[in-house]
Amino acid sequence: MVLDSKHTGAAGGVTAVTSTVGNGVGGLARTVGGIVGAAGRGIGDTVTGVTGEYGKPVGNAISSVGNGVEDGTARVAKGVERAGEGKKSW
Template identity: 55%
Template sequence: MNNSSNSGVTGGVKWVTSTLGNGTAGVLNTAGGVVGAVGRGLGETVNGVTGKTGKPVGDGMKDIGDGIEGGIGRVAGGVKRAGGGEHGPLR
């Protein structure tokens, strides 16, 4: 028996939105990972160069990078779920 929710135009739309959602989520996760890594690297560099004096600044840079990475990861997850039809009119 053919599942009408996954055939014809609806099936095509789901495939396109799923593909776009997964691709966009992948790009966002990559960008978030890069921002997080840069923030951690810069923070470690500041800590290494300045010692205790610059530690609050270095730790702050690491925290900002981690926060941005986590936020982008949550957005990417939402995009992926939405692209899979788990939210909105295609569910």
């Protein structure tokens, strides 16, 4: 982390702490999202494998939900990290 002239003294210390917290929370959210996404894909594949073509729509839906959770948490994580750096998320 590099502090520029805008972030010196107390402001620099606050930025360092919020950046660290933001990165920690963002990393944790990304980890949880990755776990949920992988689990959703695994369960979806299992449902499809066990039920064949009849269960394929259900298996695909479960996989899609897992992927959606993973993508959503990745976006939230990025926003939290950017907020911790004092940047806007958009």
